[in-house]
Amino acid sequence: MKFGGTSVADLERIRHVADLVKGEVDAGHEVAVVVSAMAGETNKLVGWTRTLSPLHDAREYDVVVAAGEQITAGLTAVALGAIGVPARSWLGWQIPIETSAMHGSARIERIEPKLLRERLAQGQVAVIAGFQGIAPDHRISTLGRGGSDTSAVAVAAAIEADRCDIYTDVDGVYTTDPRIVSKAQRLQRVAFEEMLEMASLGAKVLQTRSVEIAMLYRVPVRVLSTFDAAAGGTLLCDEDAIVEKKPVTGIAYSRDEAKITLHRISDQPGIAASIFGPLADAGVNVDMIVQNVSADGKKTDLTFTVSRSELPRALDAIEKARDIIGYRDIISDDNVAKVSIIGIGMRAHPGVAQTMFRTLSEKGINIQVISTSEIKVSVLISEEYVELAVRALHSAYGLDAG
Amino acid sequence: MKFGGTSVADLERIRHVADLVKGEVDAGHEVAVVVSAMAGETNKLVGWTRTLSPLHDAREYDVVVAAGEQITAGLTAVALGAIGVPARSWLGWQIPIETSAMHGSARIERIEPKLLRERLAQGQVAVIAGFQGIAPDHRISTLGRGGSDTSAVAVAAAIEADRCDIYTDVDGVYTTDPRIVSKAQRLQRVAFEEMLEMASLGAKVLQTRSVEIAMLYRVPVRVLSTFDAAAGGTLLCDEDAIVEKKPVTGIAYSRDEAKITLHRISDQPGIAASIFGPLADAGVNVDMIVQNVSADGKKTDLTFTVSRSELPRALDAIEKARDIIGYRDIISDDNVAKVSIIGIGMRAHPGVAQTMFRTLSEKGINIQVISTSEIKVSVLISEEYVELAVRALHSAYGLDAG
Numbered sequence: 001m002k003f004g005g006t007s008v009a010d011l012e013r014i015r016h017v018a019d020l021v022k023g024e025v026d027a028g029h030e031v032a033v034v035v036s037a038m039a040g041e042t043n044k045l046v047g048w049t050r051t052l053s054p055l056h057d058a059r060e061y062d063v064v065v066a067a068g069e070q071i072t073a074g075l076t077a078v079a080l081g082a083i084g085v086p087a088r089s090w091l092g093w094q095i096p097i098e099t100s101a102m103h104g105s106a107r108i109e110r111i112e113p114k115l116l117r118e119r120l121a122q123g124q125v126a127v128i129a130g131f132q133g134i135a136p137d138h139r140i141s142t143l144g145r146g147g148s149d150t151s152a153v154a155v156a157a158a159i160e161a162d163r164c165d166i167y168t169d170v171d172g173v174y175t176t177d178p179r180i181v182s183k184a185q186r187l188q189r190v191a192f193e194e195m196l197e198m199a200s201l202g203a204k205v206l207q208t209r210s211v212e213i214a215m216l217y218r219v220p221v222r223v224l225s226t227f228d229a230a231a232g233g234t235l236l237c238d239e240d241a242i243v244e245k246k247p248v249t250g251i252a253y254s255r256d257e258a259k260i261t262l263h264r265i266s267d268q269p270g271i272a273a274s275i276f277g278p279l280a281d282a283g284v285n286v287d288m289i290v291q292n293v294s295a296d297g298k299k300t301d302l303t304f305t306v307s308r309s310e311l312p313r314a315l316d317a318i319e320k321a322r323d324i325i326g327y328r329d330i331i332s333d334d335n336v337a338k339v340s341i342i343g344i345g346m347r348a349h350p351g352v353a354q355t356m357f358r359t360l361s362e363k364g365i366n367i368q369v370i371s372t373s374e375i376k377v378s379v380l381i382s383e384e385y386v387e388l389a390v391r392a393l394h395s396a397y398g399l400d401a402g
Numbered sequence: 403m404k405f406g407g408t409s410v411a412d413l414e415r416i417r418h419v420a421d422l423v424k425g426e427v428d429a430g431h432e433v434a435v436v437v438s439a440m441a442g443e444t445n446k447l448v449g450w451t452r453t454l455s456p457l458h459d460a461r462e463y464d465v466v467v468a469a470g471e472q473i474t475a476g477l478t479a480v481a482l483g484a485i486g487v488p489a490r491s492w493l494g495w496q497i498p499i500e501t502s503a504m505h506g507s508a509r510i511e512r513i514e515p516k517l518l519r520e521r522l523a524q525g526q527v528a529v530i531a532g533f534q535g536i537a538p539d540h541r542i543s544t545l546g547r548g549g550s551d552t553s554a555v556a557v558a559a560a561i562e563a564d565r566c567d568i569y570t571d572v573d574g575v576y577t578t579d580p581r582i583v584s585k586a587q588r589l590q591r592v593a594f595e596e597m598l599e600m601a602s603l604g605a606k607v608l609q610t611r612s613v614e615i616a617m618l619y620r621v622p623v624r625v626l627s628t629f630d631a632a633a634g635g636t637l638l639c640d641e642d643a644i645v646e647k648k649p650v651t652g653i654a655y656s657r658d659e660a661k662i663t664l665h666r667i668s669d670q671p672g673i674a675a676s677i678f679g680p681l682a683d684a685g686v687n688v689d690m691i692v693q694n695v696s697a698d699g700k701k702t703d704l705t706f707t708v709s710r711s712e713l714p715r716a717l718d719a720i721e722k723a724r725d726i727i728g729y730r731d732i733i734s735d736d737n738v739a740k741v742s743i744i745g746i747g748m749r750a751h752p753g754v755a756q757t758m759f760r761t762l763s764e765k766g767i768n769i770q771v772i773s774t775s776e777i778k779v780s781v782l783i784s785e786e787y788v789e790l791a792v793r794a795l796h797s798a799y800g801l802d803a804g
Contacts, residue, residue, distance in 0.1 A: 011453055048477055051413055053484035060483070063476035063491050067469040074465035075450055081462070082455035089465045093495065094540065138496065 001031060002130065002152030005039035006169045007226035008072050018079035020229060021125060025085055030120040032159060034130045034152040035076050037068025058103035062142045069129035069148070077127045087125040092132035092140065097151070099133035105144035108133060111158035120159065128155060146207035153210045157217035164221045166206065171225035172234035173205050175399040176251040180387050183400040187249065191239040191344045194249050197376045201340040202254030245345035247352045248397040251390050252340045255383060258311040259336050259368065260318070261303045264328035267294040274325050275302065275318070282317035284310045288371040288380060303369055305380060308334050336368065337386045340378040341393060353377045359396040365389055403433060404532065404554030407441035408571045409628035410474050420481035422631060423527060427487055432522040434561060436532040436554040437478050439470025460505035464544045471531035471550070479529045489527040494534035494542065499553070501535035507546035510535060513560035522561065530557060548609035555612040559619035566623045568608065573627035574636035575607050577801040578653040582789050585802040589651065593641040593746045596651050599778045603742040604656030647747035649754045650799040653792050654742045657785060660713040661738045661770065662720070663705040666730035669696035676727050677704065677720070684719035686712045690773040690782060705771060707782060710736050738770065739788045742780040743795060755779045761798040767791055
């Protein structure tokens with residue numbers, strides 16, 4: 001059972017969490033709980049660190065920020081004790097949850113299940129501080145924002161849990177963002193692959209890395225609401241466990257996009273490397289790429305997208321490499337957004353993409369860049385059309401409720 | 403260098419602390435820093451834990467409360483880094499600072515100096531989270547309130563520091579509480595033994611246990627103000643290092659006192675054991691004891707004191723053992739206070755106690771109980787006379803300034 005920041009925001013909610021845990025214990029289950037920091041606490045600690053030094057040591061950042069989950073873990077264990085449920089808190093270094101050396105955004109490398117399993121078997125609830133581990137330097141590491149989801153799924157995999165329940169402030173995964181489409185429906189089941197695309201493409205329910213781990217270790221994950229657990233939630237599961245495979249399961253969107261176009265670059269081997277090498281060196285992740293067919297066989301245009309916050313860094317890297325790349329103009333636009341359709345059924349249903357293109361065309365929405373994979377199609381459009389596009393596609397693929 | 407809660411109360415003060423540390427580093431010293439939680443933080447965390455469960459697991463209390471010092475340690479290391487001083491934070495379990503198993507009020511048993519010494523020799527400032535250690539169960543322990551003083555002196559002893567500077571919100575140790583006696587003077591030097599008595603008898607400058615460790619390992623401790631470090635402070639040192647030994651160095655007082663009198667108990671061997679055994683079993687510390695001379699050789703009265711907060715528990719224990727003890731009446735009074743005179747010079751100056759008794763008598767103050775040691779005399783008086791008694795004694799022993 002994993003509880004996010006809003007689920008443990010104050011003592012009253014921590015008591016409610018303890019009641020939910022007691023429910024599972026009373027039902028005869030062995031329970032490991034993963035908790036986030038109390039809502040607002042992480043932002044406060046991050047703010048303090050940044051105020052003292054924008055270029056702070058990531059190892060010290062981890063020491064400061066990990067205290068948030070430590071506090072919640074202790075308090076939750078106390079709340080469980082108060083209602084007669086045997087429990088103890090576990091910090092990352094105590095289990096241990098071993099991570100990579102990348103402080104501030106470490107990856108979990110190994111979780112030792114022995115101690116946890118022993119205690120669970122004795123009927124003791126394990127309350128684990130999320131988001132944290134121990135790095136090879138024997139110091140506290142953190143997993144990056146949203147990392148408690150990853151902690152939960154990784155612990156579930158390590159102890160071979162029957163299920164990992166992610167309690168959050170929404171009651172499941174929806175066909176799209178209900179704030180944009182009032183007819184969005186909660187999905188009963190989503191395949192791991194679909195959820196992975198949804199998380200990567202902008203749906204904020206789960207951290208991408210947590211879905212990767214769930215998929216890799218085949219951990220059945222349930223997303224449900226702390227405040228309305230009876231609603232049922234959404235089950236992340238194997239593709240095989242989904243009987244009715246619709247062509248499109250969900251519509252995702254992301255406004256965190258920016259587009260860069262290089263005009264009149266040489267149409268020759270090695271040109272892509274000369275552009276994307278400097279970007280990689282600058283730590284910029286490139287998402288969609290499209291290269292036009294050259295009209296004269298010599299010069300062409302190249303367009304790619306990066307996340308909006310990385311645009312200044314990307315432009316800087318490109319301009320520094322101008323002599324090597326040899327472009328005429330560079331044009332950037334951060335007034336763009338990405339809309340994606342996702343569905344494992346796409347494989348079996350040809351013409352799915354065509355429906356998307358036609359729907360957008362009928363609404364007069366221009367598609368700037370297209371990128372596809374086996375189970376999704378993403379298009380880059382002008383940001384002002386996001387809501388219109390999402391609503392139109394949601395209808396076009398028959399996802400509207402009632 | 404140890405900094406208390408008010409010295410690290412906010413980011414601005416943490417920056418000031420970093421400046422003070424930089425001053426010592428620039429002067430060529432190797433520096434270990436021990437920090438408390440930001441003022442108010444510990445009370446907040448303790449309050450949360452108590453609210454969730456008055457009878458909480460002390461091990462979880464430690465997990466929650468130790469987070470306060472962890473945050474300050476990380477932030478202080480960041481503040482040092484920001485002004486170009488190489489620094490890293492150390493948590494109790496990382497050094498490690500090994501403690502007893504008594505969670506919530508553990509005693510430091512051993513501090514491994516190897517890692518700290520190596521890093522100090524490399525010019526890296528060690529920023530150590532005070533108040534915490536690791537217990538034999540491999541879990542976080544805390545030392546009880548004020549424990550960061552103890553952490554600092556114990557670390558100083560372990561790394562064989564030349565000096566331990568305790569930075570606080572007062573500029574040293576005074577002849578008595580300046581809030582009561584405006585003519586109180588700051589002491590340049592105080593012998594360990596004197597400071598130990600002062601701390602035990604109510605002076606709140608240092609935690610008693612920290613003075614014990616300083617005395618045991620002969621660590622020169624300086625108490626000085628974070629906000630006026632130039633004032634000089636007070637040096638705790640060996641008795642031999644104090645040339646002019648006044649009969650009385652300081653006047654301490656404590657209002658945390660309560661008196662219990664048992665009337666008409668048997669004047670026979672074993673009676674004391676029958677009283678103090680049950681109290682010890684109930685975890686009550688008895689301080690002063692006086693047994694009247696029996697008038698008839700058969701029945702007598704016995705009076706003793708406990709701390710005010712322990713009075714209900716003490717009365718309960720006595721009443722439960724009534725049949726074994728066999729007293730007629732039990733009378734308690736929590737309207738009492740203890741006033742003490744302290745001085746290593748007392749050993750060489752006979753008649754010091756007599757001055758105390760005469761001075762109090764002249765002011766019409768009745769002495770209820772007396773207790774003495776080689777270097778102190780304590781009397782129990784009615785609480786309403788505390789200020790008067792302290793002022794009169796301060797004058798009588800020639801401690802008034804100017």
